[in-house]
Amino acid sequence: MAGCTASDVVAAVRAMAAAVAEHKTELTHLDREIGDGDHGENLAKGFAAVLTKLDAATPETPGAVLKLVATTLISTVGGASGPLFGTAFLRAATSVGDAAELDGPAVASALEAARTGVVARGKAEPGDKTMVDALTPAVAAATATADGGGDVAAVLAAAAAAAVTGAADTVPLRARKGRASYLGERSIGHADPGATSVGHLLGALTPGAA
Amino acid sequence: MTVGLVIVSHSAALAAGVRELAAQMAPEVTIAVAGGTDDGGVGTSFDLVTAALADADSGDGVVVLYDLGSALLTTETALEFSDPDAAGRITVVDAPLVEGAVAAAVAAQSGTDLASVATAARRAGASWDGSGETGTDPAPDTAGAVRRTATVADADGVHARPASLLAREAGRWPGATVRLGRPGESPVPVTDVLQLIGLGLRQGETVEFTAGGDGSEDAAATLARMIDAGLD
Numbered sequence: 001m002a003g004c005t006a007s008d009v010v011a012a013v014r015a016m017a018a019a020v021a022e023h024k025t026e027l028t029h030l031d032r033e034i035g036d037g038d039h040g041e042n043l044a045k046g047f048a049a050v051l052t053k054l055d056a057a058t059p060e061t062p063g064a065v066l067k068l069v070a071t072t073l074i075s076t077v078g079g080a081s082g083p084l085f086g087t088a089f090l091r092a093a094t095s096v097g098d099a100a101e102l103d104g105p106a107v108a109s110a111l112e113a114a115r116t117g118v119v120a121r122g123k124a125e126p127g128d129k130t131m132v133d134a135l136t137p138a139v140a141a142a143t144a145t146a147d148g149g150g151d152v153a154a155v156l157a158a159a160a161a162a163a164v165t166g167a168a169d170t171v172p173l174r175a176r177k178g179r180a181s182y183l184g185e186r187s188i189g190h191a192d193p194g195a196t197s198v199g200h201l202l203g204a205l206t207p208g209a210a
Numbered sequence: 211m212t213v214g215l216v217i218v219s220h221s222a223a224l225a226a227g228v229r230e231l232a233a234q235m236a237p238e239v240t241i242a243v244a245g246g247t248d249d250g251g252v253g254t255s256f257d258l259v260t261a262a263l264a265d266a267d268s269g270d271g272v273v274v275l276y277d278l279g280s281a282l283l284t285t286e287t288a289l290e291f292s293d294p295d296a297a298g299r300i301t302v303v304d305a306p307l308v309e310g311a312v313a314a315a316v317a318a319q320s321g322t323d324l325a326s327v328a329t330a331a332r333r334a335g336a337s338w339d340g341s342g343e344t345g346t347d348p349a350p351d352t353a354g355a356v357r358r359t360a361t362v363a364d365a366d367g368v369h370a371r372p373a374s375l376l377a378r379e380a381g382r383w384p385g386a387t388v389r390l391g392r393p394g395e396s397p398v399p400v401t402d403v404l405q406l407i408g409l410g411l412r413q414g415e416t417v418e419f420t421a422g423g424d425g426s427e428d429a430a431a432t433l434a435r436m437i438d439a440g441l442d
Contacts, residue, residue: 074256074287078247080280082256083287090290121283 003101004152009065010054012205017047019204020197027200031193034180039081039193046077046085062102066093066110080178081194084122084131091117104155108139108146111159115139122177129175129187131194138163138202153206160202167191167199213318213327214240214266217311218259218276218285222246228275228311235374235403236315242266254284256291263288263300271299271324273331275310301328309334309404316374316403320381334404356421358430359393362411363440372441373406376433385424388433393418400433 004012020027020043027040050072059065066089074086095113096102102110115135124130141162145155168191175187178194215232219225225245233241242262247253266272276282282302289297301324303310310331317330364372380388380400391397391409397420398405411417417437421430 071291074291075248078251078253080283083280083283086256087287087290121286 003103004062004107005101006059006061006065009062009102010058013047013050013054013065013069015204016201017051019200020044020047023196023200027193027197030191030196033190034175034183034187035193036079036179038078039197042077042079042081043085043197046073046082049076061096061098061100063093063096063098066090066096080122084118084194085197087117087121088114088135102152104146104149104151107152107155108142108159111135111142112139124177127173128177129170129173129180129192129195130177131192131198133170133173133192134163134166134195134198134202137166138198156202157206160199160206163195163202164199167195170195211270211321211323212239212268213270213314213322213324214242214268214272215311215314215318215327216259216262216266216272216274217241217243217245217307218254218262218274218281219243219245219307220252220254220278220281222250224277224307228308231308231370232311232315235312235370236319239315239318240266240268241311241315254281256284256288259284259288260291263292263296267296267299269299271301271327273314273318273324273327274300274302275305275307275314275331276302277307299324301325303328303331305331306335312370313402313404316377317401319374320378320401322381330402333402356419356426356430358419358421358434360417360419360434360437362413362415362417362437364442365413366442367413367415368406368409368411368417368437368441370403370407373403375441376406376436377401377403379433379436380429383423383425383429386421386426386429387423388419388421388426388429390417390419390433392416 024040024044028037031037031039050069053068053072059068070086070089070093074082091113092110095110096106119132124132126133126136138159141158142155145158170192175181180187217225217228222245225243229241229243242265244258244262248255248257274285276285285302289300313334314327314331317327377400388400389397390400419430419434
């Protein structure tokens with residue numbers, strides 16, 4: 001993949017929706033351990049709504065696709081996840097602007113913007129056992145790959161691998177944000193559902209990486 | 211000038227209840243609610259919050275009060291998606307929901323500006339914590355102050371509704387600082403409805419207004435007559 005166009009982003013979002021649908025039960029199970037048990041269900045509902053909108057109309061730029069995903073997720077995914085994932089996609093959309101095609105650095109910058117938005121909104125830091133623990137290493141890997149001249153596919157592959165590792169690394173952590181933080185010590189020993197979702201979402205963009 | 215209010219709650223019933231209470235004291239203030247999810251469940255809805263923000267904004271600004279953390283998250287996201295002009299007129303206040311809503315509604319009813327309504331909401335929590343922390347009001351200047359006594363006529367004492375009527379009436383003399391209390395005890399600002407309620411004044415009690423500034427004679431006399439005549 002040289003440049004990434006609106007139709008490439010649509011294909012990527014469809015792959016994300018498929019990954020969420022595939023892992024719905026796993027995510028819900030994880031969330032039942034340390035949250036309120038609706039994460040997989042809610043995220044699947046949100047991405048199903050995104051697909052319906054994409055079937056009706058194809059936005060013209062990568063940024064417009066990301067913004068459509070943002071507004072749809074915010075309106076359809078309940079709890080804190082809707083605003084958090086929505087903010088991630090919205091900030092990514094703002095980052096890419098109205099460019100017709102994205103290169104490796106643009107994708108890395110969009111991921112960085114998404115992470116910054118999630119941190120600003122949720123006030124979580126690395127180590128709090130949240131989606132930030134998957135996003136932070138993903139951004140670092142994406143940036144390093146883009147700086148090294150990697151193309152979009154290479155940047156996404158690096159981000160996905162780092163996100164999956166980051167999500168796995170949340171297992172021994174004690175939650176300090178969100179619903180799981182109410183559990184204190186009992187949150188230890190389970191992967192964070194939000195971080196796991198981020199791993200699946202990014203992994204969907206790179207078949208075979210996750 | 212009328213600042214609007216938005217109540218964001220995880221529960222539609224809770225949001226409606228807070229509005230009912232606050233509206234009783236501030237009938238002319240627009241209080242929009244965003245309670246529960248789109249399908250009536252427990253949670254907060256981006257769309258309901260966005261709609262409530264639009265409903266409450268008449269151009270003079272909006273104060274938002276919320277119940278739990280993720281209600282704030284939804285509200286901040288709604289603000290990020292809003293038109294920046296409109297978002298600039300919206301202040302989200304971290305305050306106890308019920309006390310903050312009542313205090314903000316009474317302040318908005320008196321026609322004060324956005325910053326003052328937000329301050330009223332923020333200080334609402336302090337009225338109840340027993341520390342006596344009431345914000346920036348200057349200590350009462352008793353030397354040369356106008357004093358008027360009155361006797362509480364209302365059977366139920368100075369509860370919420372009479373207190374809000376006194377607070378609103380006191381707003382007619384913006385140049386005067388009027389306080390109310392029991393003679394010999396520390397008085398509270400008449401414009402602070404929560405502190406008035408907190409005095410727990412009963413029927414038949416003698417109360418004293420202490421006033422200074424422009425129009426203080428008129429203000430103290432008028433308010434004392436209201437207490438004597440009964441407000442319910």
